[in-house]
Amino acid sequence: MSPEGRMEVLTRQLCAGQLTESTWEHVQQAPPDPIIGVTDAWRADPDPRKLNLGVGAYRTEEGKPYVLKAVREAEQQILADPAMNKEYLPISGNPEFNRLARTLALGPSSPAILQNRVATVQALSGTGALRVGAEFLSTHLPSAFPRIVYLPSPTWGNHKSIFAKAGFQVREYRYFCAATRGLDFAGMVADLKAAPPGSVLLLHACAHNPTGVDPSPEQWKQLLKVTTEGQLIPFFDMAYQGFASGDLDADAASVRLFVDAGLELVLGQSFAKNMGLYGERAGALSVVCKSKEVATRVESQLKLVIRPMYSNPPMHGAAIAARVMGDPKLNALWKEELRGMADRIKLMRQVLYDQLVARNVPGDWSFVLKQIGMFSFTGMTRPQCELLVSKWHVHLTLDGRISMAGLSATTAPYLAEAIADVMKSA
Amino acid sequence: MLLAWSKMQQVISRRVGVHICNVSTSRSRLALQVRCMSRFADVAQAPPDPILGVSEAFRASTSPSKLNLGVGAYRDEDLKPVVLSVVKKAEAKIFSRNENKEYLSIEGFEPFRKATLDLLLGAGHPAIKEGRAAVIQSLSGTGSLRVGAAFIARFLKGSTVYISNPTWGNHRNIFGDEGVKWEYYRYFDPETVGLDFKGLMEDLKAAPQGSVVVLHGCAHNPTGVDPTPEQWAAIADLCQERNLLPFFDVAYQGFATGDLDKDAFAPRLFVDRGLEIMVSQSYSKNLGLYGERVGALVMVLKDKETATRCLSQLKRLARALYSNPPTHGARIAAEVVNDSELFEEWKGEMRGMAGRIERVRGELQRALEAKCPDKDWSFITKQIGMFSFTGLTPSQVDNMTNKHQVYMTRDGRISLAGLNSAKVEYLANAIVDSVRNH
Numbered sequence: 001m002s003p004e005g006r007m008e009v010l011t012r013q014l015c016a017g018q019l020t021e022s023t024w025e026h027v028q029q030a031p032p033d034p035i036i037g038v039t040d041a042w043r044a045d046p047d048p049r050k051l052n053l054g055v056g057a058y059r060t061e062e063g064k065p066y067v068l069k070a071v072r073e074a075e076q077q078i079l080a081d082p083a084m085n086k087e088y089l090p091i092s093g094n095p096e097f098n099r100l101a102r103t104l105a106l107g108p109s110s111p112a113i114l115q116n117r118v119a120t121v122q123a124l125s126g127t128g129a130l131r132v133g134a135e136f137l138s139t140h141l142p143s144a145f146p147r148i149v150y151l152p153s154p155t156w157g158n159h160k161s162i163f164a165k166a167g168f169q170v171r172e173y174r175y176f177c178a179a180t181r182g183l184d185f186a187g188m189v190a191d192l193k194a195a196p197p198g199s200v201l202l203l204h205a206c207a208h209n210p211t212g213v214d215p216s217p218e219q220w221k222q223l224l225k226v227t228t229e230g231q232l233i234p235f236f237d238m239a240y241q242g243f244a245s246g247d248l249d250a251d252a253a254s255v256r257l258f259v260d261a262g263l264e265l266v267l268g269q270s271f272a273k274n275m276g277l278y279g280e281r282a283g284a285l286s287v288v289c290k291s292k293e294v295a296t297r298v299e300s301q302l303k304l305v306i307r308p309m310y311s312n313p314p315m316h317g318a319a320i321a322a323r324v325m326g327d328p329k330l331n332a333l334w335k336e337e338l339r340g341m342a343d344r345i346k347l348m349r350q351v352l353y354d355q356l357v358a359r360n361v362p363g364d365w366s367f368v369l370k371q372i373g374m375f376s377f378t379g380m381t382r383p384q385c386e387l388l389v390s391k392w393h394v395h396l397t398l399d400g401r402i403s404m405a406g407l408s409a410t411t412a413p414y415l416a417e418a419i420a421d422v423m424k425s426a
Numbered sequence: 427m428l429l430a431w432s433k434m435q436q437v438i439s440r441r442v443g444v445h446i447c448n449v450s451t452s453r454s455r456l457a458l459q460v461r462c463m464s465r466f467a468d469v470a471q472a473p474p475d476p477i478l479g480v481s482e483a484f485r486a487s488t489s490p491s492k493l494n495l496g497v498g499a500y501r502d503e504d505l506k507p508v509v510l511s512v513v514k515k516a517e518a519k520i521f522s523r524n525e526n527k528e529y530l531s532i533e534g535f536e537p538f539r540k541a542t543l544d545l546l547l548g549a550g551h552p553a554i555k556e557g558r559a560a561v562i563q564s565l566s567g568t569g570s571l572r573v574g575a576a577f578i579a580r581f582l583k584g585s586t587v588y589i590s591n592p593t594w595g596n597h598r599n600i601f602g603d604e605g606v607k608w609e610y611y612r613y614f615d616p617e618t619v620g621l622d623f624k625g626l627m628e629d630l631k632a633a634p635q636g637s638v639v640v641l642h643g644c645a646h647n648p649t650g651v652d653p654t655p656e657q658w659a660a661i662a663d664l665c666q667e668r669n670l671l672p673f674f675d676v677a678y679q680g681f682a683t684g685d686l687d688k689d690a691f692a693p694r695l696f697v698d699r700g701l702e703i704m705v706s707q708s709y710s711k712n713l714g715l716y717g718e719r720v721g722a723l724v725m726v727l728k729d730k731e732t733a734t735r736c737l738s739q740l741k742r743l744a745r746a747l748y749s750n751p752p753t754h755g756a757r758i759a760a761e762v763v764n765d766s767e768l769f770e771e772w773k774g775e776m777r778g779m780a781g782r783i784e785r786v787r788g789e790l791q792r793a794l795e796a797k798c799p800d801k802d803w804s805f806i807t808k809q810i811g812m813f814s815f816t817g818l819t820p821s822q823v824d825n826m827t828n829k830h831q832v833y834m835t836r837d838g839r840i841s842l843a844g845l846n847s848a849k850v851e852y853l854a855n856a857i858v859d860s861v862r863n864h
Contacts, residue, residue: 022728030738065526124748279753290464300472308599310565314752315717
């Protein structure tokens with residue numbers, strides 16, 4: 001409502017002698033969040049065969065949430081530790097957690113780590129890291145740089161909202177090729193070559209959400225070249241390190257490639273999936289800088305972004321993550337469990353593929369095996385997805401994304417049946 | 427050669443505004459790799475936070491007599507941080523249940539949302555029964571204020587937010603970072619070391635209709651000066667007349683007087699008058715949950731339909747900030763409030779904390795009166811809550827820190843929670859020295 005409109009409303013109210021109307025009369029109902037709405041719909045569904053292939057939270061073979069043993073053990077230690085209290089963390093968070101998080105991401109022998117030129121702050125999981133990073137860039141990129149961010153098409157829905165709130169103009173670069181259910185690399189490169197210098201380039205470090213399609217190591221090398229030559233600012237969103245291939249180092253290869261080439265970049269890390277810390281909101285934002293001196297100044301400014309947002313971050317998740325990363329026994333246990341989760345997902349991909357092939361569902365379903373991580377972009381149309389929901393009680397986002405983590409050996413046949421049916425009818 | 431090239435590169439960079447990277451000039455043994463300037467080369471070193479920076483400075487000091495009266499975190503008589511007994515019990519219970527770590531909904535932990543409304547308005551309050559209180563769990567007081575500020579920025583575009591002079595420093599930055607204009611209303615009277623009620627009413631009367639007014643629910647930070655019940659009623663009248671939107675910052679409920687209901691007097695008065703209000707709640711101090719970041723943003727609206735719409739928009743704003751709030755602290759808070767035994771025990775612990783602060787206030791006042799009888803020190807016990815606004819000037823504060831190793835914020839605020847009986851004498855001497863000689 002315009003200021004004039006509001007004045008009219010208020011004058012009317014005054015003349016009426018009392019306030020009959022709410023200050024918030026003009027506030028519209030926001031649409032439900034598409035991803036979270038899927039779980040809500042699944043919960044409300046009374047059908048016993050219902051499947052939740054919506055939100056990306058890992059499920060066991062029995063369809064249950066999974067709290068890692070390493071995490072439970074770490075929590076027990078924290079509870080029993082007499083030195084633990086509930087005091088505020090520093091604005092930048094748990095320093096031990098920050099140190100371990102960036103080392104996990106970049107590797108202990110990374111030149112950036114050895115030269116002490118990474119500014120790291122604890123963040124509210126991946127979302128928080130993205131928001132703080134975006135706000136920082138919006139404020140502190142040289143004024144001559146455009147405030148433009150390039151997001152892959154498609155990408156996690158919240159990326160757009162976050163960068164827009166931080167004052168960025170959002171543009172897309174081609175990414176998913178519907179025909180191959182793979183990467184439109186030529187399109188991607190063309191779009192990035194056309195990007196104005198100084199634009200921010202958002203990259204999914206591994207296990208692209210929602211498509212599961214990642215560039216190959218060769219393609220990453222080419223992307224490095226395009227980024228460098230185009231003077232783009234890489235902003236990596238790493239939400240699945242260790243969860244994609246089962247190997248923490250392999251999954252961070254893209255980020256490390258760029259850092260080793262001497263680039264400055266921004267990195268958002270989430271421990272929601274790889275440590276199963278979802279609701280504890282454990283994450284980190286790192287800015288890899290040219291020098292230690294710059295990193296010090298950058299960190300001081302990151303704190304100025306954080307203080308008016310939430311003052312200092314929640315301690316519990318980071319305390320757990322720090323112990324899991326830092327304690328050799330817990331670290332080893334974690335790696336084992338992480339591999340277990342990644343392996344189960346790979347197995348689900350194989351089972352679903354086999355079931356689809358066995359049912360002679362038309363089309364080439366090999367992309368199910370080629371795509372990486374929790375999600376598969378099936379390429380199903382909106383009407384097909386709607387039918388999956390209404391007729392088969394398979395709940396998924398209407399862009400055709402399914403969460404492999406929500407499948408089991410028992411339910412995969414049912415899903416294959418459902419897909420076969422909707423591909424015929426819709 | 428290297429210098430000339432590097433200089434030329436810098437000139438080009440500055441002119442074009444684009445940094446030229448990693449140009450290798452030759453493959454010879456003397457290959458020059460001119461590293462480009464950092465993109466963040468012009469990022470200035472930010473000053474330390476005026477409040478949190480005090481604790482940093484305190485930690486860095488090696489003096490054995492140092493005293494931290496900076497940040498408002500409660501300390502026991504041994505000046506040690508306190509984890510409430512009910513918090514330890516609640517945590518043990520929660521842990522024994524082996525609950526999962528799934529994402530909360532954007533609006534947060536349901537039992538906590540219910541508990542926080544009950545605490546604020548009183549269980550069974552009509553506004554709650556009628557479903558016209560929208561509530562989202564958020565990141566303690568700061569996070570809740572931020573979501574509220576974002577809501578105001580989006581839905582009351584062009585409105586001005588009025589904050590007390592003085593107020594908690596972060597208020598300015600929270601609204602500022604959301605692009606919301608703010609102005610001061612008079613609040614503290616240094617003459618009386620009390621409330622400038624006349625100035626407050628004048629400034630709020632002069633505010634444009636539809637402005638937002640940030641009010642501290644109780645235990646005003648940093649002054650410790652609260653309006654009387656009659657003054658609160660007059661402010662509520664004014665808000666009604668001028669259609670001002672009250673935004674209560676409730677960070678000390680139960681911590682000010684030790685009584686949860688007494689401390690909620692102001693927001694409840696406004697709601698009972700039929701006003702729509704916004705409230706940010708924090709459980710940092712009253713439950714000692716500081717680092718767990720437990721709080722809530724509440725909007726009490728005209729009706730359920732409005733509350734539904736507003737909640738949907740609050741969620742959207744929260745989604746772009748942090749997606750969903752942290753589980754652990756909210757579980758603890760809900761456990762304590764919803765368990766009748768723990769709830770009673772909690773009230774006792776709060777009375778204990780408020781009581782200790784009241785006691786050291788008295789001791790400090792008497793010590794000051796003894797050393798410096800010509801000055802009126804009664805404000806120390808008249809002020810309420812964790813903080814006391816001493817009226818010390820910045821140069822006097824510098825003396826406190828540099829000469830006496832008393833760490834406090836430069837606005838003259840001291841946190842009584844960081845004082846114990848053993849240190850009263852020392853502090854009184856430092857204050858008197860600073861007042862007399864600087």
